[in-house]
Amino acid sequence: MKKVIMGNHALSYGAKLGRAQVIAAYPITPQTQVVELLSEMCADKSLDAMFIKVESEHSAMAACLGASLAGARTFTATSAQGLALMHELLHWASGGRLPVVMGNINRAMAPGWSIWSDQNDSLSQRDTGWMQFYCSSNQEVLDTVIQAFKVSEKLLIPSMVILDAFTLSHTYEVVDIPDQKKVDEYLPPFNPSIKLTPEEPHAFGGLTSPEHYFELRYKLQKEMEKAPALIEKTGKEYEKMFGRYLGLVEKHRCDDADLILITSGAMGSTARIAVDELRKEGIKAGNLRIKVFRPFPFEIIRNAVKGAKKIAVVDRNISYGHHGMFFEEVKSALYGYSDGLPVFGFITGLGGRDITPSTFKEITQYTLERDKPKEEIIWIGVKL
Amino acid sequence: MKKEKKMKLSLPEVELMNSGHMACQGCGATLAMRFALKALGQKVALCIPACCWSVIDGPFPYSSLDVPIFHCAFETAAVSASGVKAGLEMVGDKETTVVAWAGDGGTFDIGIQALSGVAERNDDIIYICYDNEAYMNTGIQRSSATPYGAWTTTTPVKHFKNRPKKDMEAIMAAHRIPYIATASIGYPEDLVKKVKKAKEIKGTKFLHIFAPCPPGWKSQPEDTIKLARMAVQNAIFPLYEIEWGEKYTLNIKLKEKKPINDYLKIQGRFRHLTKKEIVFIQEEVDKKWERLLLCVNGSK
Numbered sequence: 098m099k100k101v102i103m104g105n106h107a108l109s110y111g112a113k114l115g116r117a118q119v120i121a122a123y124p125i126t127p128q129t130q131v132v133e134l135l136s137e138m139c140a141d142k143s144l145d146a147m148f149i150k151v152e153s154e155h156s157a158m159a160a161c162l163g164a165s166l167a168g169a170r171t172f173t174a175t176s177a178q179g180l181a182l183m184h185e186l187l188h189w190a191s192g193g194r195l196p197v198v199m200g201n202i203n204r205a206m207a208p209g210w211s212i213w214s215d216q217n218d219s220l221s222q223r224d225t226g227w228m229q230f231y232c233s234s235n236q237e238v239l240d241t242v243i244q245a246f247k248v249s250e251k252l253l254i255p256s257m258v259i260l261d262a263f264t265l266s267h268t269y270e271v272v273d274i275p276d277q278k279k280v281d282e283y284l285p286p287f288n289p290s291i292k293l294t295p296e297e298p299h300a301f302g303g304l305t306s307p308e309h310y311f312e313l314r315y316k317l318q319k320e321m322e323k324a325p326a327l328i329e330k331t332g333k334e335y336e337k338m339f340g341r342y343l344g345l346v347e348k349h350r351c352d353d354a355d356l357i358l359i360t361s362g363a364m365g366s367t368a369r370i371a372v373d374e375l376r377k378e379g380i381k382a383g384n385l386r387i388k389v390f391r392p393f394p395f396e397i398i399r400n401a402v403k404g405a406k407k408i409a410v411v412d413r414n415i416s417y418g419h420h421g422m423f424f425e426e427v428k429s430a431l432y433g434y435s436d437g438l439p440v441f442g443f444i445t446g447l448g449g450r451d452i453t454p455s456t457f458k459e460i461t462q463y464t465l466e467r468d469k470p471k472e473e474i475i476w477i478g479v480k481l
Numbered sequence: 482m483k484k485e486k487k488m489k490l491s492l493p494e495v496e497l498m499n500s501g502h503m504a505c506q507g508c509g510a511t512l513a514m515r516f517a518l519k520a521l522g523q524k525v526a527l528c529i530p531a532c533c534w535s536v537i538d539g540p541f542p543y544s545s546l547d548v549p550i551f552h553c554a555f556e557t558a559a560v561s562a563s564g565v566k567a568g569l570e571m572v573g574d575k576e577t578t579v580v581a582w583a584g585d586g587g588t589f590d591i592g593i594q595a596l597s598g599v600a601e602r603n604d605d606i607i608y609i610c611y612d613n614e615a616y617m618n619t620g621i622q623r624s625s626a627t628p629y630g631a632w633t634t635t636t637p638v639k640h641f642k643n644r645p646k647k648d649m650e651a652i653m654a655a656h657r658i659p660y661i662a663t664a665s666i667g668y669p670e671d672l673v674k675k676v677k678k679a680k681e682i683k684g685t686k687f688l689h690i691f692a693p694c695p696p697g698w699k700s701q702p703e704d705t706i707k708l709a710r711m712a713v714q715n716a717i718f719p720l721y722e723i724e725w726g727e728k729y730t731l732n733i734k735l736k737e738k739k740p741i742n743d744y745l746k747i748q749g750r751f752r753h754l755t756k757k758e759i760v761f762i763q764e765e766v767d768k769k770w771e772r773l774l775l776c777v778n779g780s781k
């Protein structure tokens with residue numbers, strides 16, 4: 098069934114179709130509609146779940162962890178300050194191998210208060226052991242929630258499904274809402290082999306000496322390394338059943354491109370428009386949208402840029418004292434594999450400043466005019 | 482034929498706590514757990530945040546308890562339990578009693594927000610705070626449960642704790658939850674009775690168990706039970722229940738309320754106190770006792 102829905106509701110429908118059993122969440126702009134719709138779904142019993150109306154995001158995540166450990170499928174959603182408040186528990190989720198799925202609406206961190214999009218909230222959590230999926234359409238948001246449950250539960254690693262504030266969260270798009278029966282076929286119930294139950298008493302997460310801790314983390318990484326292949330496999334299965342592939346990256350006219358613009362999130366669609374316009378002007382540009390940031394898809398990125406002469410990475414985030422974070426990661430993936438291919442790092446759109454096709458044209462022009470980047474960070478659109 | 486005389490135990494025989502745990506000698510917190518589990522039985526799940534008990538249970542892969550444990554983040558005991566309860570219900574287990582088991586720091590201080598949320602929603606869990614009146618896990622720092630006058634490593638003798646112990650029961654009573662009780666390892670029958678009672682009630686139950694700690698209180702391990710009983714007898718830690726935030730019941734009545742001197746004297750943490758300060762503490766204890774009696778009598 099096709100519906101015109103906002104990105105936030107795409108998250109809610111994803112959680113509903115995924116048959117989340119315990120939901121605990123706390124409102125924050127621009128996420129509120131996610132939990133409002135889920136509350137309604139729980140109230141009218143169209144979703145058979147317990148909704149714990151907690152007093153903070155911190156408690157939201159804590160409740161999800163308890164429920165997940167008891168063997169229930171859990172979902173929450175947040176944004177910016179709420180995600181930061183959860184930080185300690187994000188480690189608890191991955192370290193405890195609890196496959197919680199969470200929606201995060203990318204919103205800039207205060208101060209000054211901002212409710213508009215940038216990626217510093219979720220990227221600040223990159224080392225917490227969560228998988229991170231950056232979506233570029235409402236359809237992709239809904240589909241990815243369902244896929245995330247499947248991948249997370251197989252690997253016992255939590256997932257964050259991420260969408261831009263307003264550009265996706267509050268924008269209405271046509272979304273195909275899959276049939277529940279088919280989703281059930283795709284996504285079997287969560288049934289962990291070990292869980293918290295008096296039938297078989299275990300102690301989870303207790304004092305762990307240097308004799309054991311190291312291996313637990315090694316195993317987490319080893320499972321994380323299986324994720325790229327599993328995401329592609331489950332993405333293909335999804336395509337077979339629902340007609341939409343869910344992969345690690347999305348390529349647009351990359352194959353013969355001289356210049357590849359690397360983006361993430363909703364600006365991917367803007368980049369595609371810019372690429373098409375640039376092509377008309379005779380500039381062989383392409384767009385590589387990185388969807389999965391953790392685990393980082395090294396292989397596929399190395400292969401995607403093979404024929405290119407230059408790379409421009411566009412970040413809507415910053416690691417202060419360093420670079421944009423996608424730029425860092427792309428460079429590290431290419432190091433030793435790309436024969437000195439110049440990689441330019443651009444930062445733009447912080448705090449929700451618009452990113453338009455002309456932003457990408459400016460980026461393209463800068464890149465074409467230089468052999469190599471001269472600056473560590475190339476700022477686009479700063480008004481001083 | 483002669484009738485065989487059977488010894489009657491005043492506590493349930495079941496033993497869900499084993500030897501091999503990591504507690505200090507004379508640890509009150511350990512006794513609290515042993516007695517509580519006797520009352521709770523096997524169909525229970527514990528959420529234990531950072532505290533002495535996250536060590537006492539034993540290091541991975543060992544556990545000294547025969548019940549499942551979720552070792553959770555310091556400030557999350559109450560809501561972790563809510564999450565576990567919801568999760569268990571959704572996977573078809575409606576029987577298991579879920580218990581948050583936290584220290585005074587995890588309850589009075591860092592965990593109070595999550596606890597208040599759980600109590601306001603009246604989530605169906607038992608919250609048990611074992612109170613050793615300081616952060617013992619991290620080496621005896623003051624908490625808001627540390628009593629007036631006590632030494633800790635962050636309230637050194639020259640600057641001892643100069644604020645009263647937080648009245649946690651009053652805070653919980655303000656949430657109008659079905660059941661609140663204080664208990665003591667010095668009165669195990671009363672403790673077991675209260676835990677059993679809590680188990681039968683739906684909603685949020687809050688139990689506060691007094692649990693002396695020899696290294697933290699600078700007391701002798703063999704005085705642990707004595708101290709726990711003295712604190713009840715001198716009304717420093719009276720044993721009572723509050724139902725729905727209104728109905729107060731005193732469980733151990735005092736024929737003769739003892740002075741606090743002897744209690745303070747056998748604990749190194751109070752050694753620095755002058756006569757004047759002891760008189761002040763006595764006055765405060767008396768006032769608090771009178772206030773409690775007013776509530777109890779008002780409930781009749």
Ligand SMILES: Cc1ncc(C[n+]2csc(CCOP(=O)(O)OP(=O)(O)O)c2C)c(N)n1
Pocket residue numbers: 510531532533534555556583584585586587588613615616617618619624
């Ligand atoms: C967020 C956080 N802050 C601080 C700590 C360090 N910490 C662990 S246990 C503890 C004190 C616990 O005190 P209490 O709850 O009274 O339990 P006790 O150790 O006395 O049994 C502290 C401060 C922690 N684990 N997590």
Ligand code: SF4
Pocket residue numbers: 503504505506507508509510511533537613617618693694695696697
């Ligand atoms: S420090 Fe105190 S509470 Fe902690 S184990 Fe030792 S005696 Fe028990």
Ligand SMILES: [Mg+2]
Pocket residue numbers: 584585586612613614615616617624
């Ligand atoms: Mg303590």
